[in-house]
Amino acid sequence: xxxxxxxxxxxxxxxxxxxxxxxxxxxxxxxxxxxxxxxxxxxxxxxxxxxxxxxxxxxxxxxxxxxxxxxxxxxxxxxxxxxxxxxxxxxxxxxxxxxxxxxxxxxxxxxxxxxxxxxxxxxxxxxxxxxxxxxxxxxxxxxxxxxxxxxxxxxxxxxxxxxxxxxxxxxxxxxxxxxxxxxxxxxxxxxxxxxxxxxxxxxxxxxxxxxxxxxxxxxxxxxxxxxxxxxxxxxxxxxxxxxxxxxxxxxxxxxxxxxxxxxxxxxxxxxxxxxxxxxxxxxxxxxxxxxxxxxxxxxxxxxxxxxxxxxxxxxxxxxxxxxxxxxxxxxxxxxxxxxxxxxxxxxxxxxxxxxxxxxxxxxxxxxxxxxxxxxxxxxxxxxxxxxxxxxxxxxxxxxxxxxxxxxxxxxxxxxxxxxxxxxxxxxxxxxxxxxxxxxxxxxxxxxxx
Numbered sequence: 377x378x379x380x381x382x383x384x385x386x387x388x389x390x391x392x393x394x395x396x397x398x399x400x401x402x403x404x405x406x407x408x409x410x411x412x413x414x415x416x417x418x419x420x421x422x423x424x425x426x427x428x429x430x431x432x433x434x435x436x437x438x439x440x441x442x443x444x445x446x447x448x449x450x451x452x453x454x455x456x457x458x459x460x461x462x463x464x465x466x467x468x469x470x471x472x473x474x475x476x477x478x479x480x481x482x483x484x485x486x487x488x489x490x491x492x493x494x495x496x497x498x499x500x501x502x503x504x505x506x507x508x509x510x511x512x513x514x515x516x517x518x519x520x521x522x523x524x525x526x527x528x529x530x531x532x533x534x535x536x537x538x539x540x541x542x543x544x545x546x547x548x549x550x551x552x553x554x555x556x557x558x559x560x561x562x563x564x565x566x567x568x569x570x571x572x573x574x575x576x577x578x579x580x581x582x583x584x585x586x587x588x589x590x591x592x593x594x595x596x597x598x599x600x601x602x603x604x605x606x607x608x609x610x611x612x613x614x615x616x617x618x619x620x621x622x623x624x625x626x627x628x629x630x631x632x633x634x635x636x637x638x639x640x641x642x643x644x645x646x647x648x649x650x651x652x653x654x655x656x657x658x659x660x661x662x663x664x665x666x667x668x669x670x671x672x673x674x675x676x677x678x679x680x681x682x683x684x685x686x687x688x689x690x691x692x693x694x695x696x697x698x699x700x701x702x703x704x705x706x707x708x709x710x711x712x713x714x715x716x717x718x719x720x721x722x723x724x725x726x727x728x729x730x731x732x733x734x735x736x737x738x739x740x741x742x743x744x745x746x747x748x749x750x751x752x753x754x755x756x757x758x759x760x761x762x763x764x765x766x767x768x769x770x771x772x773x774x775x776x777x778x779x780x781x782x783x784x785x786x787x788x789x790x791x792x793x794x795x796x797x798x799x800x801x802x803x804x805x806x807x808x809x810x811x812x813x814x815x816x817x818x819x820x821x822x823x824x825x
Contacts, residue, residue, distance in 0.1 A: 382504045382523055383561055384449035387413055390567045398544075398569040401588055402439060403580070409567075412443075419447035419482075424489045429477030429496040430454045430506060430518070432470065438572055440482040441551040442560070448480070449504065456506035456518055457552040461803065466515075470508070474518040501693040507554050507648055519649060519692040526558060526651065529690045530565045532673055533652055537642060538592060538616035543568030545592040546585055548599060553807075554648045555620055559594045578606040585611055593617045593636075597624050598802055601747060604631035611635055618642040618655075623665070623748075625740040630661040643668065645713060647701045651690040653677070654713045665737045668705075668713045677713060679706055684713065704731075723752050723760035728788045732762070735789055739764060742780050744772030747800050749808045753793060753817055762791035763817050767799055793817065 380386050387409070395410035407415070431448055433455050435441040441457055448455040456476070458467065471479060471492050478491040503520035534540065543563055547570065551557045563570055571588045573580055581603060584590065590613070595603065597619055614636045624643050632641055644655040645668040654677070656669025671677050676687040678698060684705045685698040704716040717733030724730075732750045739748035747767035752760055768777060774796055781790050801812035 380523070380527070382449045382452070383564065384416065384446050386527075386564060387416065387446055390564065394567060397567070399564075400439070400442065401569065401571045401584075402437075403573050403575065403584070405439075407439075412446075416443050416446040416450065419443045419487065420450045422487055423447065423451065423480070426491065427451065427453060427478065427480070427489055430456060430474070430520075432456050432458050432467070432476050432479040433482070434458045434467070434479055435482040436484070437574060438551065444480060444482050444487075445505075445551065445557075454503060454506055454520065456508060457550070457557065459508060459516070459552045459803070460550055469515045470518075473515045476518070499693070503693055507557070507692070508552060509648060520694070521692055525690050525692065526561060527565060529651060529672075529674075530562045534562055534566060536655060536672070537618045538640065539563060539566055539568065541567045543592050544571055544588060544590050545569070545594060546571045546581070546588070546590040547594045548572055548581070549596075555594070555596070555646075558651075578602050582607050582611070585614070589613060591615050593639075595619060596807060597628065598747070598800065598808065600632065601625075601628050604628055604635060605746075607635050610637060612638060614639045616640050616642065618644060620644045620646055623736055623740065624658065625665070626661045627740070627746070629658055629663075633659075633661065645669070645715065647686075647703075649692050649695060649701055650686050650688055650699060653686055653688070656712070664714075665740075666715050666734070667708075668715045670710070670712050677707060677711075682706075682716075683719065721752075723762065725760050725762070725788055730762070730789055735762060735764075735785070735791070738784055738789075739766065739781075742777060742784050744768050744777045744780070749800055749810075749813060750791065751810060751813055751817070761793075762789075763793040763795070763813075764791035765795045765797055765800060765813050765816065767797055 391409040391413045396408050398406060399409045399412045400407045431453050433444045435444050445455045475494045475497050478489055481488045502522050504523050506518040506520045508516040508518060539562055543566060545563050547556055547559055549556055551560060560570055571584055571590055573584055593614060600619060617636060617639050641658040642655050643658050644652055646652045652672050653675055654669045654671050656667060678685045682704045683700045684703045685700045687698040702719040704719055706714050708714055717731045721732040722729055736748050736750050739745055745766050746769050749765045751763050753763045795816050801809040803809045
């Protein structure tokens with residue numbers, strides 16, 4: 377696709393090839409390729425003429441995000457989709473700290489634009505879009521990408537994940553999450569169809585899977601967990617499920633294999649700065665959850681001082697390759713990555729180094745625990761300590777679970793603070809909302825890292 381220069385141009389090309397084909401289904405709303413192109417053109421034409429440079433996009437829903445993103449591509453601007461739930465002050469800090477030219481707001485009342493007057497920073501690369509870092513500490517940073525940094529890898533990832541022109545993928549959540557945005561654009565690249573929902577009602581998801589004849593699913597593990605708990609009868613026709621995280625529990629994997637018996641299940645490891653790094657085909661529920669598989673074709677890994685370094689041409693602009701996101705791990709004799717967590721996700725408890733990621737994986741094997749998250753907290757005597765946030769199955773008892781922790785963990789690994797929640801809070805990207813969990817620790821005077 378050498379004539380393609382951005383994703384609007386790609387939409388134009390796919391529309392010429394199959395204008396009446398379904399592009400996007402949001403619950404009961406259907407939009408074909410021709411209609412999507414027309415809506416994007418309308419967005420582009422109603423945007424103020426004085427918009428230029430790098431633009432933050434605040435849209436209320438999935439369609440608004442998609443249309444604004446593609447419309448800004450038509451105007452040869454660089455869209456940066458904003459996470460939901462950020463305050464006006466946080467939005468202003470992102471604009472200022474990243475020297476962005478303005479924020480485009482898309483809602484029920486139409487489109488509005490607020491410029492900042494900040495100077496445009498020089499782009500050495502042919503960047504066409506920006507993505508936000510997680511912002512777990514400090515103001516989220518904008519990282520820029522060229523068209524090729526994702527699109528040139530689509531043929532590789534799509535072949536592995538079984539995405540093609542006949543794909544009808546179900547995904548859910550904000551397109552500001554790079555996993556969703558990448559998947560969305562990879563399906564556009566093939567000329568497939570995207571299915572999603574405004575609802576967090578998981579019976580609605582199940583209905584969509586069946587009625588829309590979904591054949592590929594991309595959801596983060598937390599949402600796969602919820603999905604498998606609600607579906608009672610097998611779902612046929614799904615050929616591929618792919619997900620990115622280190623916490624795909626044995627129970628969830630068993631349920632996925634039962635419900636979607638015709639599907640291959642892939643667990644990948646990636647990073648916003650780099651793209652896809654490794655993948656594993658999950659065909660055994662009792663597999664080692666720390667094994668994140670072998671590198672994707674064309675990607676090379678190395679380990680130095682315990683840190684994983686990645687050599688890839690598919691990365692954000694302005695970083696030096698090989699690059700590390702400060703993840704720790706090792707390579708086994710098969711060249712597979714054994715993940716040991718982020719460097720900052722290790723604590724020193726009374727002189728003993730403990731991996732938070734390993735503790736989370738261990739907790740998911742404790743009978744009665746459905747979901748688990750662990751955060752660092754402070755202890756007056758030992759310095760670092762652990763706080764565990766658990767969701768139990770209805771028939772499990774809290775007392776029995778607390779007793780089981782001491783059988784599944786070493787004494788030094790048992791979290792000092794254990795909270796039982798009805799559900800783990802998720803942010804708009806489908807990831808566990810650590811800031812919300814920190815609020816639970818305040819009465820214990822624990823401070824998250």
